[in-house]
Amino acid sequence: MNKLNRQQLTAAGAAEQGRTDAPITVLQIGEGNFLRGFFDWMVHESRKQGLFRGGVAVTQPRPSGKPKIEALNGQDRLYTLVIRGLDNGEPVERREIVSVFAEAFDPYGEWQRMIELAVSPDLRFVVSNTTEAGIVYRPETLTEGEPIVSFPGKIAYLLYRRYLAFDGASDRGLLFLPCELVERNGDALRESVLQYAADWGLPEAFREWVTTANRFLNSLVDRIVAGYPDQEQAEAWFAEWGYRDDLLCVAEPYHLWAIEGEPELGEQLPFAQAGLNVVWTDSLEPYRERKVRILNGAHTLMTPLGILGGVEHVRELMEHETLGAFVRSTVREEIVPTLPYPQEEMEAYADEVFDRYLNPFVRHRLYDIAMNSVSKFKVRLLPSLEHYARKGERVPDGLAKGLAALLRYYRVKKDGAEYRGTAFDGRAYTVRDDAEALEKLAAVWDEAGRTGESPERTAGRLLACEPLWGQDLSQWPGLAAQVAQIWAEWTKGERA
Ligand SMILES: NC(=O)c1ccc[n+]([C@@H]2O[C@H](COP(=O)([O-])OP(=O)(O)OC[C@H]3O[C@@H](n4cnc5c(N)ncnc54)[C@H](O)[C@@H]3O)[C@@H](O)[C@H]2O)c1
Numbered sequence: 001m002n003k004l005n006r007q008q009l010t011a012a013g014a015a016e017q018g019r020t021d022a023p024i025t026v027l028q029i030g031e032g033n034f035l036r037g038f039f040d041w042m043v044h045e046s047r048k049q050g051l052f053r054g055g056v057a058v059t060q061p062r063p064s065g066k067p068k069i070e071a072l073n074g075q076d077r078l079y080t081l082v083i084r085g086l087d088n089g090e091p092v093e094r095r096e097i098v099s100v101f102a103e104a105f106d107p108y109g110e111w112q113r114m115i116e117l118a119v120s121p122d123l124r125f126v127v128s129n130t131t132e133a134g135i136v137y138r139p140e141t142l143t144e145g146e147p148i149v150s151f152p153g154k155i156a157y158l159l160y161r162r163y164l165a166f167d168g169a170s171d172r173g174l175l176f177l178p179c180e181l182v183e184r185n186g187d188a189l190r191e192s193v194l195q196y197a198a199d200w201g202l203p204e205a206f207r208e209w210v211t212t213a214n215r216f217l218n219s220l221v222d223r224i225v226a227g228y229p230d231q232e233q234a235e236a237w238f239a240e241w242g243y244r245d246d247l248l249c250v251a252e253p254y255h256l257w258a259i260e261g262e263p264e265l266g267e268q269l270p271f272a273q274a275g276l277n278v279v280w281t282d283s284l285e286p287y288r289e290r291k292v293r294i295l296n297g298a299h300t301l302m303t304p305l306g307i308l309g310g311v312e313h314v315r316e317l318m319e320h321e322t323l324g325a326f327v328r329s330t331v332r333e334e335i336v337p338t339l340p341y342p343q344e345e346m347e348a349y350a351d352e353v354f355d356r357y358l359n360p361f362v363r364h365r366l367y368d369i370a371m372n373s374v375s376k377f378k379v380r381l382l383p384s385l386e387h388y389a390r391k392g393e394r395v396p397d398g399l400a401k402g403l404a405a406l407l408r409y410y411r412v413k414k415d416g417a418e419y420r421g422t423a424f425d426g427r428a429y430t431v432r433d434d435a436e437a438l439e440k441l442a443a444v445w446d447e448a449g450r451t452g453e454s455p456e457r458t459a460g461r462l463l464a465c466e467p468l469w470g471q472d473l474s475q476w477p478g479l480a481a482q483v484a485q486i487w488a489e490w491t492k493g494e495r496a
């Protein structure tokens with residue numbers, strides 16, 4: 001069977017969407033599922049209605065993402081998005097062949113192309129999704145002619161080339177739309193960019209231009225994009241559609257993009273006009289906190305415990321008698337009360353989220369959600385624990401159990417290039433996270449194994465890893481003992 005290619009577009013009568021002559025107005029840093037199931041789909045929907053004419057050039061943010069770029073090019077830069085789930089209680093299943101990519105290339109191999117795009121007069125938007133680990137400042141040397149590794153470092157250099165190319169013209173700045181679930185993601189990106197500019201001694205006038213001629217919009221994205229489905233489902237669809245698609249992606253119907261900015265910006269990005277749930281607001285905070293702390297927080301809460309207990313998907317976990325009840329009660333009784341907004345609204349959102357988790361058509365793998373769980377914990381769950389610690393109260397049981405599970409999940413050993421842990425039933429799993437985080441946590445667990453120290457001491461040393469948590473959690477009275485107590489219960493076989 002053939003791979004997806006442009007002929008299928010023609011067959012689907014979608015020639016207009018298949019246009020390849022639209023100018024590239026968007027540079028996309030991120031080839032992952034989320035952007036394909038969210039931003040690119042929005043561009044696709046807007047193009048279908050003739051509201052947006054630009055094309056997207058997509059690049060991967062890390063050298064390791066190259067295979068997906070190659071896979072995209074291997075199918076004419078097309079992919080299929082299936083939107084599946086309950087929409088206002090009604091089951092929906094829609095298939096779209098998304099054709100917004102005018103180019104897909106490896107910025108590490110084709111650095112010159114990246115620079116050409118950066119200085120293109122057509123370019124107007126830069127969209128990104130590099131996970132929380134991507135918008136991070138890590139000192140890096142600037143060597144002319146060589147690609148910059150980090151995402152914000154790349155932007156700093158590319159913006160400098162644009163500044164030089166247009167002689168610092170104030171109308172040649174770009175609109176940045178980072179989708180990372182980082183608090184005030186636009187501000188965070190801008191600050192990192194400025195830090196690189198300062199490190200590299202770029203002129204003050206350039207730094208001024210970065211802040212005055214460019215817009216780094218803070219935004220909050222909300223849609224569960226589960227990515228590639230189970231193979232059995234994929235094969236059934238391929239047989240039905242008559243083509244194979246390595247980049248097949250499944251998402252739920254629900255979507256929300258809250259963007260902090262004046263509504264007039266919507267004229268440049270006409271997503272709301274296309275009928276999409278895109279909200280321009282002057283205050284993102286309520287949207288952000290509600291979503292990150294409840295929806296993402298609950299994901300981060302359930303993931304380590306689920307994987308350790310041999311559960312594979314979110315829905316399966318929510319249907320599990322004890323684990324599902326654990327998640328619901330921790331969210332309702334321990335997370336919702338920490339949010340400074342009307343409680344009824346927060347409870348209603350939590351219930352809506354539980355329903356989304358139960359979407360019978362989306363199989364969202366805990367293992368996918370588990371990637372980079374350390375930085376996710378810091379942003380998504382730790383603020384809820386802090387709410388209690390700040391008041392001098394003990395961390396409530398559910399949140400403490402989530403933390404204990406996270407630390408136990410990171411009981412890993414290096415095995416070749418991977419870090420491997422062992423679930424409660426002895427099965428091995430691989431943990432994907434920042435190398436420094438893995439190295440640090442593995443070292444603490446290794447020492448614990450060698451010295452036979454008390455579990456409370458091990459918990460204390462894990463909690464003291466300040467660079468991982470942003471603070472020394474071992475200083476919170478009683479927390480190490482609480483974690484050790486939960487581990488002891490698991491050792492006795494009380495695991496749910
Ligand atoms: N999938 C969803 O439902 C969803 C919903 C909302 C937000 N998000 C955002 O998407 C992220 C996960 O992306 P996905 O679902 O597309 O998964 P994915 O695995 O398909 O893609 C992850 C992307 O992040 C990049 N990345 C990973 N670690 C990085 C690092 N250290 N530095 C730079 N880039 C890095 C990868 O190269 C890839 O492009 C989340 O962290 C969140 O910010 C996802």
Ligand SMILES: O=P(O)(O)OC[C@@H](O)[C@@H](O)[C@H](O)[C@H](O)CO
Nearest residue numbers: 221222223224225296299368369
């Ligand atoms: O996408 P991640 O890996 O940052 O986090 C996993 C999930 O919490 C996340 O994808 C949610 O499903 C999403 O944020 C819903 O909008």
